[in-house]
Amino acid sequence: MKIPFSAAILSFSLASGAFAQAPDHARINHLIDALQQTTAVSETALSPNGQSLVWAEGGRNGAHLKVASVADPAGARVITACPAGNSGRESDAVWSPDSKQIAFFSNCTPDHKPGVFVAEADGSGTPKLLAELDGYAHSLAWSPNGQELSFIYVKGSEGPVNALAPSPAPSGVIGVEHIQDQRVATVSAKGGEVAQITPASLYVYEFEWSPDAQKLVYVAAPPPGDDNWWTAEMYTQAIGEAPHVVLDPNTVSGALHGLQIAVPRWSPDGKQIAFIGGLMSDQGVTGGDIYLIPASGGQPKDITPGIASTPTWLHWLGPNRLGFSDIAAGKTAFLSVDPVTGQVKTLLAPQGQSIGDGRLLNSVSLSKNGEVALIASSFAHAPEVYEGQLGGTLHAITHANSDRKPLWGKAESVQWTNDGLHVQGWLLYPKNYDPAKKYPLIVYVHGGPAYANLAHWPYAGYGPVPFSALGYFVLMPNPRGSYGEGERFTKANRKDFGYGDLRDILAGVDAVEKQVPIDNHRVGLTGWSYGGFMTMFAVTQTQRFHAAVAGAGISDWKSYYGENSIDQWMIPFFGASVYNDPAVYAKSSAINFIKNVKTPTLVVVGSNDKECPAPQSYEFWHALRAMHVPTELVVYAGEGHGFYKPADRRNVLERALAWFEQYMPAEKQ
Numbered sequence: 001m002k003i004p005f006s007a008a009i010l011s012f013s014l015a016s017g018a019f020a021q022a023p024d025h026a027r028i029n030h031l032i033d034a035l036q037q038t039t040a041v042s043e044t045a046l047s048p049n050g051q052s053l054v055w056a057e058g059g060r061n062g063a064h065l066k067v068a069s070v071a072d073p074a075g076a077r078v079i080t081a082c083p084a085g086n087s088g089r090e091s092d093a094v095w096s097p098d099s100k101q102i103a104f105f106s107n108c109t110p111d112h113k114p115g116v117f118v119a120e121a122d123g124s125g126t127p128k129l130l131a132e133l134d135g136y137a138h139s140l141a142w143s144p145n146g147q148e149l150s151f152i153y154v155k156g157s158e159g160p161v162n163a164l165a166p167s168p169a170p171s172g173v174i175g176v177e178h179i180q181d182q183r184v185a186t187v188s189a190k191g192g193e194v195a196q197i198t199p200a201s202l203y204v205y206e207f208e209w210s211p212d213a214q215k216l217v218y219v220a221a222p223p224p225g226d227d228n229w230w231t232a233e234m235y236t237q238a239i240g241e242a243p244h245v246v247l248d249p250n251t252v253s254g255a256l257h258g259l260q261i262a263v264p265r266w267s268p269d270g271k272q273i274a275f276i277g278g279l280m281s282d283q284g285v286t287g288g289d290i291y292l293i294p295a296s297g298g299q300p301k302d303i304t305p306g307i308a309s310t311p312t313w314l315h316w317l318g319p320n321r322l323g324f325s326d327i328a329a330g331k332t333a334f335l336s337v338d339p340v341t342g343q344v345k346t347l348l349a350p351q352g353q354s355i356g357d358g359r360l361l362n363s364v365s366l367s368k369n370g371e372v373a374l375i376a377s378s379f380a381h382a383p384e385v386y387e388g389q390l391g392g393t394l395h396a397i398t399h400a401n402s403d404r405k406p407l408w409g410k411a412e413s414v415q416w417t418n419d420g421l422h423v424q425g426w427l428l429y430p431k432n433y434d435p436a437k438k439y440p441l442i443v444y445v446h447g448g449p450a451y452a453n454l455a456h457w458p459y460a461g462y463g464p465v466p467f468s469a470l471g472y473f474v475l476m477p478n479p480r481g482s483y484g485e486g487e488r489f490t491k492a493n494r495k496d497f498g499y500g501d502l503r504d505i506l507a508g509v510d511a512v513e514k515q516v517p518i519d520n521h522r523v524g525l526t527g528w529s530y531g532g533f534m535t536m537f538a539v540t541q542t543q544r545f546h547a548a549v550a551g552a553g554i555s556d557w558k559s560y561y562g563e564n565s566i567d568q569w570m571i572p573f574f575g576a577s578v579y580n581d582p583a584v585y586a587k588s589s590a591i592n593f594i595k596n597v598k599t600p601t602l603v604v605v606g607s608n609d610k611e612c613p614a615p616q617s618y619e620f621w622h623a624l625r626a627m628h629v630p631t632e633l634v635v636y637a638g639e640g641h642g643f644y645k646p647a648d649r650r651n652v653l654e655r656a657l658a659w660f661e662q663y664m665p666a667e668k669q
Contacts, residue, residue: 028654031469034407035458036646039400041375041383043091043358046070047099050367052121053397054079054093054102055375055385056358065090065104067121070371070387073397081117081127082108092140092151095121096189103130103140103149103189116140116149116187130191136160137185139206139359145213146189152204153185153196166608166640167565179223184216197239205229205283206360210266214238217246217264217273217295226610229283230568234264234275236295246273246297255289255487256300258572262286263360265314265322271295274314274322274339277302279491279572281450281530286312286361287483287490290324292339303339310452310483310490313363317370323347323390325355325362327452327484329424330413332362334372334390347390352411353378354456366390373397377457379411379428379465404457408468409433411455414475414515418507419500421492422485425477425508426453427516428468438519440664441473443509443545445527445534449481449501449573450490461649462528462551462656470657472524475512479504495575497557497588498537505534506544521546522664525599526656528552529612529641533590536620539601540593547663548601549656552612552641555620556592557585565610594623600630602659604652606639630663 042063044055054067064087068076079102082088088108095102102119109115109132116137119127135155142149157180159165172178184198184207198204198218203225207218215238221228234247249256260280264273273295278288287310293300304311309328317323323336332355334348348355348364353376357365364374370390377383382401388394409429416423430439444464446453453476458465464474478484479501481493493501513520525545527535532553539548554560561567561578571577578585586592601624605617614635621633634655636648643649 027470028466028650028657031407031466032650032653038382038404038457041385041398041400043093044365044373044375044385044397045093045095045357046365046367046371046373046387047095047121048097048368049099050369050371052095052099053373053385053387054095055398056091056093057398057400063089063091065093065102067102067123068397070397076398077123079104079119079123079127080108081106081115081119081129092138094140094142094149096142097144097146101189103142105137105140105151116151118149118189128191130189131187131194133194141207141209142189143186143209143213144211147213148186149189150184150186150197150207150209150216152182152207153194154180154182155196156180166606166638167610168608175224180225181223182225184218198237199243202235202243203228205232206262206264208265210236211268211270215270217266219261219264224565226565227568230260230280230566230572232261234261234273234293236273244297246295247275247293247300249277252300254299255302256291259288260572261291262288263314265316266295268316268319272339274316275300276311276314278310278487279450279494281448281569281573284361285448285451287327287450289487290314290322290337303342304337304344305342306486307344308486310486312361312483315364315366317366317390323366325364327362327454329415329422329484330426330452330454330478331484332454334364348372348394350376350394352413352455353381354454378455379408379426379457380406382457407431408465413455414508414512416507416511418504421480421489421504423477423479423504423508424484425475426455427512428464428474428476429516430471430473431469435517438517439471439473440522440524440660440666441475441509441512441518442467442524442526442660443475443477443505445477445479445505445525445531446482447527447529447531449493449497449530450483452478452483461643462652466653467657467660472660473512473516473518475508477505477508479508494573495584497573498534498541498590499588502534502538502541505538506542509544522666524548524660524664526551530554532612535601536590537588537593539599540590540596543598545599547660548599549659550601550603550617550620551652552605552609552617553603553620554590554612554616555623556589556616558582558589559619560613560616561585563613563615591619591623594620594627597624597627597629600659600663602655603631603633604636604655605634606636606641606643608638609641611641632659 066076090106093104114133117127136157139152202220204220221232235243237243291300313325382404385397386394526549528551535550624631
């Protein structure tokens, strides 16, 4: 349920700046329209025998599946459960172990609810409905013996229940009523009733079948799921039996103590489980070191200690080799590690492109004999599906976006040092760059903080790339706290939010000003989520920025602790709860330094944001107004942490551009 604003009102504005409604910018309209013409290639899966591919094309509300032979991708055909002339949302396509069938979700059921379907891979016959679902499902998987299909299931829910989704209006007994469970469910590959096989007492985030199809391994915590992922444990469970705790990071000794775990993967002999452990900001945005633990439990072993990059996803390539996706200095690659010796080899390193297959962060699809399929894109190349041999060359399977050209300037990786740390970022040049001219600079800080700015094709929403298209240099730094430089670097901003990371960012501004012609009087700052916090905090610490736009930010960590629905994420970063160490939270709260602000700041947020609740933005705006600093607050009705309405995405960008143009105007010639 959403807060009851009129459906006709996109946002309300609390204004003390020079304008209350941003003007319509033809340039922005053209840019967003062009971005929306990019065909979304959202997921892909390679058959176990390596001979065929399935992928999804289309947006969130109308994706469809295509399947083709790797040898003849031009002969692709559509697989759909929708009647002729109708369309629907079809996703999560997975191959049967024998490569003969494809299972998928589709909302083209008799009651228009989600359903699990199976189709013959050769295109014969009509997809068969195995089960209609009364709820939200994702992460479809086939059991290794081919007898069952399993998935994460939120019975009774119409959509995702994660922290990015809009929060319903609170009601009833808070923390007791309206708590949803998320469990592993199965249905026979021949069809039948859906069975939830993990207990309601555990909210499951991700899972994998054992090689013999007799057990599951999963990461789970007691409900509510939004909040408790940061304290989640690893379980194994034999089918039909009670779960068994394999690993509790809250009690284990060593570097993993109190941190997060993700991507559990059985070894081929079922005796060990590999996983990623580290300091992570969000469920699904995985990064850390690679660990091994006996399947029966015990002390985990870090097999990548000191690695100067960030593993993000895992897959066993053989009994003595683990493959993993990796972020290193803003770039993604696929590598392998020997679990005994720790020797690391690079198997795939797409130059300047980000990779993934649509399941988890940087995951790829692998066949039994070493072929790989993935979706790749960069600032210069729109997304397409690629296939090839690990260690070899990838070739394009799709050409859905072959006519898409960047409407922004070139991108280059930039690097600098600060406080003895190596720091990387991306620099976008203005479109139609002329080295004889000076240009304004926008610094875009990523969310997280445990994440990274990566090189990928932009979506039609708020982000760094549109500013380049509209005549700005854009610096996208990956300061301490980011992925890509090893776990020590990711942990370097613990109990220090806004200090060392801000110094890294300012050093990056200094570095690029020495490389390219930037007008030092026209430097702006923006970001979303943690980037919104950094924007709010930075303007209390420096006068370097002449205008700022804070998206879904945090102004007071002390009040935020009691307002948000995911407070458990804060303890690994701050070292204690706000009740046990209020000083460490106050140290990084922008509101405590508000009298220092001179920078005109636009503040935007979704009314139903449960990660960074709207009162945080209201508090910051209210203080700026009291200090007579030019400011404006815009709250977008019904939006959560990530904006979904196209009109709202457009409106935010319009307002941000207008704000920067107003307070960083070009000099008159």
